[in-house]
Amino acid sequence: MPRTYWVETLGCPKNQVDSDKLTGTLAADGLVPAASAEEADLVVVNTCAFVEEAREESVATILALEERRADGAELVVTGCMAERYGDELARALPEVDAVAGFGVPVTLGRTPAGRRGLIPVSVEPAPPTLDLLNLPRPRSARPWAYVKVAEGCDKACGFCAIPSFRGPQRSRTVASVLDEVRALQVREVVLVAQDLAAYGRDRTGDGRVEAPPGTTPIAELVRAVADEVDRVRLLYLYPSELTEELVELIATGPVPYFDLSLQHVSAPLVRRMRRWGDGDRFLGRIDGIRALRPDAALRSNFIVGYPGETEEDHDRLLDFVEAARLDWCGFFSYSDEEGTYAAGLDGRVDDGLVAERLAELRELQDRITGERRDALVGERTVVLVDEPGVARSHREAPEIDGIVEVPEDLAVGELHLVEVTAAAGPDLTAVPVGDRAAAGAVRSS
Template structure:
């Protein structure tokens, strides 16, 4: 039997793409996927280091897998924690055989130097450009750039992911074609800035159109609000997937200035209303930091008022985490953890009500869904893994695009029944063999 691997992925969609690339790399070495970590010859953890809670989860996962692995199996830690804390992590976790930062190959036979970290002489490999296996679902994330040139006060990502480095469009399109999916979700740390490092400041618009020519759906995650101009809005609407994920973080102008970010609630509302005026079916998502140093009750009240006015379809809230090496780590005006938790609860309670109401308004409507799994689909309003889903009654095959009628709602989720004969081309139950549908034009 061939040697086998087990890979656990933590963190954001961009990490999931990196893991897919690692899977392709390991399979090219002749390793096969293991049914469990206990049976694997190589156990890999792709870690997250974005905030303290993510780091704690990463360490807990590594320790759990160290206990679970069979005798003689190698344990490798890679990803953001490995890059950010390489030597320190290797010393703190003697259970780990190798700490592999970005560009360090992960392999069953890799030999670490003293301390468990590969030396600089090891040839680097580029996860951004590595091939990946065909998708096992009818959708996939595609990372179009690595790193970030912005310097938001709370974010440590540029310190270990580096400056923005965009892929050439041909490389992105080749990956899209190889994945064989019906929906592509484009991701990057600063997606709207794709191509600026290549001297093409509006390359994202051309890329959206090119990807839309290859698949049925194109979705964008993580759009910086100052970059969302009329041309980019038009490019998104032209794909017929009117979904806008705006990285707003807050709405108080003084607090956003302390975050080293652009904008305020008035500007954000104007942009949201302009989008909905052009496309009433547009879905909008954002994320917000609660408890950033200096956040006052007035700032918090502004955020609550904005949520009520904006009526976003989806929103996530994150408690501020002081990150070593960031500008915000040295700011005064820290918010007490108890007060931060109260503000988080207020925001979440309000947004849950808004989301539930917006979902209930869809009852009785006819919508198109992509069937992700048996009995589960998504319309243009739901991004995979982070938003609600559409629970489907009726025999619809995985990978099918079908018209359904919404019959009910339950919080973030919808219930729907298939309209007989409405499928936009049947797909087999095993999606791996499905070629991507081609858009006209």
């Protein structure tokens, strides 16, 4: 009887891609998925270590799964916490059978205790494995999939420790990305990377990522992927990397969705974050996008309570949020990360004050999001049905934003023209165009 596995994934979409690669490797080694963690012979936790809250969630999940695993089952920790803390994590969690980062190939082998488990294998440094990116991946069970096109980051943002344990940016070839896209057999591909718009910059000198004069590797990649699938969505775009070419490419395509990593708008604080831009520049960019494509959707995230953040800085952010009227926006409290530039800064913001600022910003954005969603009632849009009764238009990224509720008999995995009939907070309700009676019934309910 084949051994079974269960993979628990925490953190961002990039981690989900790593988990998909890992499950492909496990399947290739003859393991089959278990119905639950309690029934698995091998339990793997793919952790997140971006901020303190994520680390706490990862540890809590590891301990919970340790209590639930079956007798004789093996528990393995991988992902960002394993990459960042390694031996320290293994010492802190003696309940875990192995801690294995993604920096080296991972395969099934035999542990020193004699049981089969997941262990890192020593290899030569070339060719690079890019943290599982070039390993096989099973076909997607959904009509969409994340595709990670690069690992690591060359930025030096003051608050971020990711480059310290994920390394510098390492981009995949266009050919390898396209091979994965074809194998997934999906209608929508969501491209992800730590610094997506900088894709290919690290490889242009060796001829492995080609871009004609006047264009960029990321633009060439988007065009190539768009030839394979109906919809291409981009996540994690740094404003300093957003060229006019890329803006026009996204805005004129079927998914005019801009996920802009802004983090703050007060110029002095942005400089202290070791980042580019300010509120006026960001508003100018947003206005330009909307002039090119009025129905474009925009998302961003902001850090609240970065060392040195004043009331004036906070007021500037409030004013920006009101003026920008983004469709989606996340606000996160600053997390002091060991080894980062910000960890040594003065001007700590009191936790209670951070909580107040977060609440004020979230209340404002909830109102804006609700108003923007209400304004869509009566409009027609094309949606992709992800599962019975659940769909998304170009305005909703999977697993991040709201959804569009549709009739459960609408074909899954297909694109449909629908009319929005109602809005409730972040979610919409829609019916297929032509179903006038159903639309009237929804409006009157």
